[in-house]
Amino acid sequence: MIYLLLPAAAFFGAFFLLPMCRLFLVGGSGTRGWSAYTAILTDPVYFNALLATLGVAAATTVATLLISAIAGVFLQRHRFPGNALLVSMLTLPLAFPGVVIGFMVIMLAGRQGLIGALTQALGGDKWVFAYSLGGLFMGYVYFSVPRTILTVMSATEKLDHRLEEAARSLGASTWRVVLDVILPGLKPAFISAGAICFATAVGAFGTAFTLAARINVLPMVIYTEFTLSANIAMAAALSFVLGAVTWLVLALARTAAGSTVAAAG
Amino acid sequence: MTRPASTKPLSISLKSCAKTFADGTRVLEPLDLDIHAGETLVLLGPSGCGKTTTLRLIAGLEQPDAGGRVLFDGVDVTAQSIELRNVGMVFQSYALFPNMTVAGNVGYGLRIRKLPAAAQRARVAEMLAMMRIEALADRSIDQLSGGQRQRVALARALAVQPRALLLDEPLTALDAQLRDALRVEINQLLRELGITAIYVTHDQAEAMALGDRIIVMSHGRVAQTGTPREIYHQPASHFVAGFIGTMNRLSGEMGANGFVCAAGIVPWYGGHSAADEILFRPEDVRIAEEGEPADLVGSVAAAFFLGDRTRLFVDVGDRQPLVMESTARCTRGVGEQVRLRVDPQGVLDLSSQRGSL
Numbered sequence: 001m002i003y004l005l006l007p008a009a010a011f012f013g014a015f016f017l018l019p020m021c022r023l024f025l026v027g028g029s030g031t032r033g034w035s036a037y038t039a040i041l042t043d044p045v046y047f048n049a050l051l052a053t054l055g056v057a058a059a060t061t062v063a064t065l066l067i068s069a070i071a072g073v074f075l076q077r078h079r080f081p082g083n084a085l086l087v088s089m090l091t092l093p094l095a096f097p098g099v100v101i102g103f104m105v106i107m108l109a110g111r112q113g114l115i116g117a118l119t120q121a122l123g124g125d126k127w128v129f130a131y132s133l134g135g136l137f138m139g140y141v142y143f144s145v146p147r148t149i150l151t152v153m154s155a156t157e158k159l160d161h162r163l164e165e166a167a168r169s170l171g172a173s174t175w176r177v178v179l180d181v182i183l184p185g186l187k188p189a190f191i192s193a194g195a196i197c198f199a200t201a202v203g204a205f206g207t208a209f210t211l212a213a214r215i216n217v218l219p220m221v222i223y224t225e226f227t228l229s230a231n232i233a234m235a236a237a238l239s240f241v242l243g244a245v246t247w248l249v250l251a252l253a254r255t256a257a258g259s260t261v262a263a264a265g
Numbered sequence: 266m267t268r269p270a271s272t273k274p275l276s277i278s279l280k281s282c283a284k285t286f287a288d289g290t291r292v293l294e295p296l297d298l299d300i301h302a303g304e305t306l307v308l309l310g311p312s313g314c315g316k317t318t319t320l321r322l323i324a325g326l327e328q329p330d331a332g333g334r335v336l337f338d339g340v341d342v343t344a345q346s347i348e349l350r351n352v353g354m355v356f357q358s359y360a361l362f363p364n365m366t367v368a369g370n371v372g373y374g375l376r377i378r379k380l381p382a383a384a385q386r387a388r389v390a391e392m393l394a395m396m397r398i399e400a401l402a403d404r405s406i407d408q409l410s411g412g413q414r415q416r417v418a419l420a421r422a423l424a425v426q427p428r429a430l431l432l433d434e435p436l437t438a439l440d441a442q443l444r445d446a447l448r449v450e451i452n453q454l455l456r457e458l459g460i461t462a463i464y465v466t467h468d469q470a471e472a473m474a475l476g477d478r479i480i481v482m483s484h485g486r487v488a489q490t491g492t493p494r495e496i497y498h499q500p501a502s503h504f505v506a507g508f509i510g511t512m513n514r515l516s517g518e519m520g521a522n523g524f525v526c527a528a529g530i531v532p533w534y535g536g537h538s539a540a541d542e543i544l545f546r547p548e549d550v551r552i553a554e555e556g557e558p559a560d561l562v563g564s565v566a567a568a569f570f571l572g573d574r575t576r577l578f579v580d581v582g583d584r585q586p587l588v589m590e591s592t593a594r595c596t597r598g599v600g601e602q603v604r605l606r607v608d609p610q611g612v613l614d615l616s617s618q619r620g621s622l
């Protein structure tokens with residue numbers, strides 16, 4: 001039986017474990033030695049970039065799940081003309097490279113953007129946030145929402161209708177049915193879709209690169225260290241930490257979600 | 266068993282309730298139905314005849330076509346949605362909340378009603394005791410057997426003291442032995458509570474055992490309404506006769522001394538009739554005693570030993586062999602000649618109903 005694990009173990013070793021070990025070692029091989037890793041916590045440039053990255057990713061995940069949950073359940077439960085077309089169009093942003101998404105954000109929230117023009121016309125200030133973390137957040141949400149909606153839709157389709165009917169027969173209002181039956185039923189989908197959303201937002205580069213001006217997220221810092229400063233060791237150390245922290249956050253989120261299942265029971 | 270504070274049982278009426286689904290299929294013809302307070306009414310019929318749809322109309326999960334009305338104790342509740350009707354539902358698939366424990370499921374309706382915590386606990390304990398599942402209170406749903414799940418579903422539906430209990434094939438997913446045991450238990454429970462209950466099934470034995478009255482349905486219409494005895498002994502149509510229990514059919518024609526068929530003459534005291542077919546149940550035919558005159562003579566086509574009795578298939582020169590039962594000691598072999606007596610009281614002539622359901 002143990003031999004059946006071999007292919008998986010070989011894959012895991014060749015494409016995950018080995019590169020990660022190598023990355024870890026390279027990270028400690030620079031002029032700073034192993035202190036490259038402590039620098040990530042002590043050097044404000046690196047540390048702030050790490051915080052910004054995680055912050056944007058977390059905000060993106062929360063916003064994406066909120067929007068997708070409402071939209072996904074609605075799209076699955078209500079048939080209206082154009083429903084099918086709309087759903088098929090949802091896959092579109094997945095095909096766009098990050099650069100295109102960055103460009104779209106600029107068109108929307110940039111100096112000549114739609115939102116700026118709109119707020120100005122309404123007599124307020126001209127809103128321009130494309131080149132900040134706000135722009136990045138918007139781009140990531142735009143990229144993640146469609147895919148998450150599709151996940152939510154297929155999970156909604158699999159929900160057992162009778163559970164909702166049973167809850168209603170016991171007096172539950174629509175809101176209680178959502179809270180007690182639909183959301184718990186969709187939880188596994190939220191966890192997996194949320195994890196992918198978070199990881200994507202942590203590692204995305206193209207969008208940040210396009211909006212570059214005032215944004216300092218870790219993928220950008222890594223890029224700078226690697227190409228401009230030729231500081232390969234620092235770039236490797238940052239990459240390793242980025243991967244490790246993402247893994248840790250997702251593991252914690254999963255555990256927390258798992259324990260709420262038990263607590264709700 | 267403990268008896269919950271009993272509320273006055275509910276009477277339910279459907280007034281010309283038809284149901285056409287969005288795709289245009291008419292699954293219920295205009296239906297008039299009166300369900301008396303406190304009775305157990307069984308909706309019986311083959312798959313797809315509209316039993317579940319009828320139940321869902323009563324529950325408020327479906328709306329009747331325009332003109333149809335649902336009355337609870339004479340009050341029109343057609344426009345009221347299910348969460349306001351206060352009816353308990355039990356599904357074939359149990360439909361228990363997987364994210365809650367057994368106690369959580371049973372107490373759900375009480376939580377919705379914002380009962381004080383102590384009252385909730387007391388009521389949940391009472392229901393668990395009534396269904397004899399106290400030991401399972403803290404289990405999660407996926408750790409339960411099918412029979413246990415159905416008990417939890419019943420406890421959950423009854424915990425809120427619903428005005429009526431609606432059950433949609435609650436036992437169909439269970440194996441035969443468990444089904445029999447739970448059937449007895451549900452029967453006892455319904456009598457004890459005196460609650461108005463509507464029980465959907467396509468199992469005629471279940472219908473016979475549980476129903477105060479049975480409504481036999483076919484293709485979205487009521488084929489017959491009556492007590493189990495009436496339905497069994499005086500089926501109103503060939504459909505009902507064939508659907509409930511086993512029915513023997515003989516073709517022939519009425520003569521001066523009875524109904525004349527290929528294997529003999531069946532006694533008939535029902536007066537003049539143009540029947541070319543008569544029907545009778547297996548228990549209304551028996552093997553003639555030694556020296557007793559026979560009504561019919563046939564030969565054994567097959568014999569099945571069932572333990573307490575033997576089921577005989579007797580070839581009487583008709584399309585189908587007669588089905589009858591004999592004592593276990595009967596040792597007739599295949600091909601052997603048998604002389605039969607038919608009880609005249611059990612002989613039915615449905616020729617006037619031909620063409621109806």
Ligand SMILES: Nc1ncnc2c1ncn2[C@@H]1O[C@H](COP(=O)(O)OP(=O)(O)OP(=O)(O)O)[C@@H](O)[C@H]1O
Nearest residue numbers: 286288290292311312313314315316317318319467
């Ligand atoms: N939502 C729906 N849309 C269209 N047709 C439906 C819908 N629900 C049920 N039907 C049809 O209505 C008919 C009656 O269905 P119903 O579920 O009431 O049958 P039933 O007597 O409960 O059968 P069963 O014993 O198989 O459960 C069936 O032919 C079914 O295909």
Ligand SMILES: [Mg+2]
Nearest residue numbers: 316317318433
């Ligand atoms: Mg049904």
